[in-house]
Amino acid sequence: MNPYADIDIEKLTADEAAKEHARLGEEIAGHDRRYYQDDAPTVSDADYDALRRRYEAIEAAFPELRGIDSLSEKVGAAPAAKFAKIRHAVPMLSLGNAFADEEVEEFVARIRRFLGLAADADLVFTAEPKIDGLSCSLRYEKGVLVSAATRGDGFEGEDVTANVRTIADIPERLAGEMIPEVFEVRGEVYMGHADFAALNGRQQEAGKPVFANPRNAAAGSLRQLDPKITASRPLRFFAYAWGEVSPGGLPAASQSGVIEAFARWGLPTNELTVRCHSAAALLAHYRMIGERRAELGYDIDGVVYKVDRLDYQSELGFISRSPRWAIAHKFPAQRAVTQLIGIEIQVGRTGALTPVAKLAPITVGGVVVSNASLHNEDYIAGIGGDGAPIRGTVDGRPIDIRIGDFVTIQRAGDVIPQVVDVVLERRPADAARYVFPHVCPACGSHAVRDEGESVRRCTGGLICPAQAVERIRHFVARDALDIEGLGDENVQMLFEAGLLRTPADIFRLHRRGEEVRKAFLAQREERARLREIETGQARKKVLTEEERQFLGIDKLFASIDERREVPLARFVYGLGIRHVGEVTAKALARTYRSIEALRAALEAAAPAVPGEAWMKLLGLRSVGKIKAEALAEAMDGIDPSGIDLGANAEATLRDVIARARLNAPQRVAVRAAYGTDAEVLAALAEARRQMPGEAFLDLAGVPDVGEVAATSLCEFYAEAHNQSLLDQLLAEIRVTPAEAPAEAPAAASGAVSGKTVVFTGALEKLTRDEAKAMAERLGAKVAGSVSRKTDYVVAGADAGSKLAKARELGVAVLTEDEWLALAGGG
Template identity: 90%
Template sequence: MSTLAGTDVEKLTADEAAKEHARLGEEIAGHDRRYYQDDAPTVSDAEYDALRRRYEAIEAAFPELRGMDSLSEKVGAAPSAKFAKIRHAVPMLSLGNAFADEEVEEFVARIRRFLGLAADADLVFTAEPKIDGLSCSLRYEKGTLVSAATRGDGFEGEDVTNNVRTIAEIPERLAGRDMFEIPDVFEVRGEVYMGHAEFAALNLRQQEAGKPLFANPRNAAAGSLRQLDPKITAARPLRFFAYAWGEVTAGGLPADTQSGVIAAFARWGLPTNKLTVRCRSAAELLAHYRLIGERRAELGYDIDGVVYKVDRLDYQSELGFISRSPRWAIAHKFPAERAVTQLLGIDIQVGRTGALTPVAKLAPITVGGVVVSNASLHNEDYIAGIGGDGEPIRGIADGRPIDIRIGDFVTIQRAGDVIPQVVDVVLDRRPAGATPYAFPHLCPACNSHAVREEGESVRRCTGGLICPAQAVERIRHFVARDALDIEGLGDENVQTLFEAGLLRTPADIFRLHARAEEVRAAFYAQREERARQREIETGQARKKVLSEEERQFLGVDKLFASIDERREVPLARFVYALGIRHVGEVTAKALARTYRSIEALRAALEAAIPSVPGEAWFRLLGLHSVGKTKAEALVEAMAGVDPGTDAAEAVLRDVIARARLNAPQRVAVRAAYGTDAEILAALDDARRQMPGPDFLKLAAVPDVGEVAATSLCEFHAEAHNRGLLDELLAEIRVIPAEAPPAASGAVAGKTVVFTGALEKMTRDGAKAMAERLGAKVAGSVSRKTDYVIAGADAGSKLAKARELGVAVLTEDEWLALAGG
């Protein structure tokens, strides 16, 4: 769960604010990536906006948290690596949001105050529908379209010029009545979208072709525009509305008002929205907002609100910008649509990373014009009605948080018109006999243990490489460049072999030789399906049919050769390739340096498994104001104590005295566990479940720690994972790690960070050389960093190094220092 229902910002301590700020920043950045890069949002606009508001409120209360990397200074997400990049001459910023009438009224009043206008002074706004599509910037030079880019991170977007040229509504050349009116350079900005009818027709074609359906018009439009093959974009029914501009030749604007420029767009042949009007007060803005809201279902395309802008451009210039948005504009969002239906069941879906996600199975109901039969339940805490801060989400009934039970009548919200979710329970309609839902502790896909780490709301399967729900993703990771690096086993081929039943575990990779004809047949079927899909999307027949000789080859022999080249693999790569949660490249290298061989590492894990800390220990450790030192003191004081004693009050008093708890700590223990007897029982459980010496030894390995050590032990504790390792080791040889270099030389023991483009060595080569010389290579800059080696186009890491006073070296200076 997010912390949206958490402590008031004003009540946070500096430490609490910093932790929540970092956690929210990570969560928001993930949502930005899924929305802007993957075209696959996982939360509603309302949830996302609430996260942003909380994040910005924390920064307002604690300004020291607002550094260069603050998300308040950023828009969208970095453009995808699969496209060329275009730098925006004028940044494409985002808009602030309003959700209530009062916020719109305050927006208008704030504009008047800033401009020093009297209450009766003339102030005009434009109000236009907020199109739910993909922002795009079109650059015209002397009236001719020369380039087009997505928003990206607001400063740099993806080059989609060839794709944009396929959109019929976007003119290749502007054609005004007076061509002298069109500036030499003019960047038109607007929204690429897909209408409801076109979306339905596209999904029908997808269904007939046996392809996945698009979730909504916005995803369909974004996915269609961001195709590497423009022919696919051309086959998709994309449309465009122009509503803003970027770079313009000096003095080249055709009007001195927002509405005047939009009128010029129409004269030039650009599509503009006819529902854009001029308003002279907050009341008129709100009236238009309600009018558009009432007509929303009839528009034929998706909108999620109305955008208000100050009309006069000189006023816009005077008002300027704040953070990531202009002062002179705001987006008034529509509320999510809701309905009530019955919860018929709860399905548990296992994601590709092992996360167990509950999905509500509903009596079908139409919400906002869409038939909803499934909805998100987020996680087990959400079902239980408990927020991330331990507070109830939906209130209290009968002395306990209001939970969600099978058979309940529940309120469904099509959040942001994207993902349906269950938001509330109609308690007075709860069926007699309905019982609290018991969230499974075993993975429904592979029956492995499903564990929940301290501080997380998600329960995850520990089956790893043997879990069918995770298999494809785990195998992709296993063969990736930084892992075993098997050429020819890219994402598509892994999926093809999995669907053909030829690949279920990594060990199967090394047994593919024995099924060569089946592999060829699967690859041929894959090629034929791709050709068929191209025919459907482009309407053009394939140009060539493979010869029999080509059919026999299809890259299979090359794949087998690549597999054979990886039958010997260094220990660090092998450990990383296993895809164990929290075990990245740095941790894998640390384990290899420490244990040297796979046999020694497995022996260390076997020894550590019995002493892995349990939930009772973590619960004690997590009590407010208690901490590790007092937790250890409490369990130490419990040594020799009978938790079932009849003299619980006196015994507990003695335990607390020996542990030297202060008043807040005593209150925290009492609040968490209850009676004297219950406290003693809980402390005894914690004593028995505290980490043992073998586990602590594993966790003490540099760059490992207790979190990664727990994941390693959970992985190796599963019999099927040990069996999989045995299968792999029967097929490949894991090369023992070399002895660590002696701590000598100028860079031995130093922490270094590489950033920017290096010219004399690859990034991987530079890291390997540094590690060979005894240096530690880190991925981020901190006060513990000794050197930052900056190549061309170094960015935020270089800035961070200068801010912290860390030594910055050029590539040549680094080579000289390293002796090479």
């Protein structure tokens, strides 16, 4: 707790001022590092500016505190170590800030006084939106882009040349005339609202962390080590200033004239940049932009005013880290506090469960907000992507978001309101912890999280109404059942008409022929109506029989009938089960051959799926599969319910950890994840209980399947309504068995034929693919995991958990040479 934070500066003693100055310097430096290097600010612009103003006010009152290391002399933060550095020939400085109309009026008056101008003398300023992005300097030589750098600390920035070349707004070569030999263009890299929303949508659907706001997204995208990632992000650029210029190279004598030259050269400039002749005109433009702020399509946090004449700029010069001739008039922070009255779960088209905050309506930045984003269940629980608390802790536990809490709302990017913090001191006594649902609210199916993902997804797939249209589109697509006439538009139309809800309904459409005709006719009429609006040409009112045939319904029915027999691999792929692509579907077909055998395998494997307790243990940093299995083995015969909370638990856990041979980081990870000794033991016991069973391991061991796809298959099959869906489909169509594999050659009749083989570690004489192909050619089955049904494990260098598992189960372990000799290739 800082005892001087609330004391007026004039009341501070010299000693108190020194301590407050040091504290503020440390806090500001931390915020600079998080903003400029990490692209992860933790305070609002308004809060940061308040810290800066107090810091500078203390220096003004106590000048002796202002040394060469003062933050008043610095801009931003040192560039990150992961990038090469570029030294700015002309420093990239910051701007002073104004927050009130009176400060703007004083800025104009101060300029007049410094220049010795009379009150009625003409003094012109430019006013432009202050883009909330990442400052960047582009160096052109002979009109060709040669390098690009971030602001960094103002004197040295990060070399982002390769990434900048991927931004469509930035020309590789300047066009036009009067281009200086050397010209450094400065501006802002940013991301538009629509592009930001689309990027976050893709991040969320992929189970990746979402960006907090467009500024963070733009900065993080530009500062990627792989330019391909930057190229995939929709970055934009506005040019508004310059750095080094060849002598005599400026194309105009005014700020506005140079910006007009930028536009002629092909650089993007902001159309809201205007010339103003008074403080009143500057403020009027500020208010106009403020009113239009939500409509601009990109983030701004204020308006920048600059003296227009360049000779005046030169005469005014600089003070500290900013020019005398410019100032940023900041907008008020767009935040407000309101109460969280509920959390609603929305289900996306791919099954992602997204929490939405239901709020007591509050005005934020002139817009009434009653809903806001909560991102995902970890965000509600207060846990970041690295497992660390994101809002601090109370009693050692992350600060979560509870129904009834008073929360801080921010209109991130002026588009997607979001909950950014909890007002903990206002938490009601009856505020309820939120338990994220493990079932889909749209269909009641189990909702699961894949290891390493932040998104929980519905397993309902084809029967979930929130996903139905996308799933049916996938089922009829070219690589699945390939039903001609059921394109995206027709699937959507039939769904809206109530004629399609599940894939089985496709094969029943002929029984509702007249309803289907009416739906197609209504679709045709709507198209004609829209065409009439666009062209002004009247549409026909009556269709001839020939025109009715043109609707293509009979052709559609014929196409559907042609797909009443479908190969097993196409059928499995068409079900749209997460992580089951064409390769996995073909592998399942090769292994099980018939739909009946595959269903029997899923029936056995579904109860043996590893549970979340086991997956959590596996996912602990520094632990991994080998040590997780060692901990489970060490728990043999231990019943945590019978252990005291005292020394008994401590001694038991110490013994378990010793038997599992955990190192120090692993011990720390386990204790940090679960809490007290008794809680750790209970969690380990539950993890052991939820270990994968043998039937699951057999399924996961099918080549090209693996544990992730096997889990998805089992979760799909564990739902009774999915089994019912399969029954309905199989009543309408015949799934043709996969062909039996070709007879193994005569050589396969030896020790290898019919055996199950697992390869692990680095082989020296064969690649993994060559070894697998050899085994299959000789009639062996190659599995991906070790179980009691494994006959041989071929272990190369650095073999890990599979080798340990083989020894535990007593499976024969062969060296590569022993395998080659057994296979007849040694």
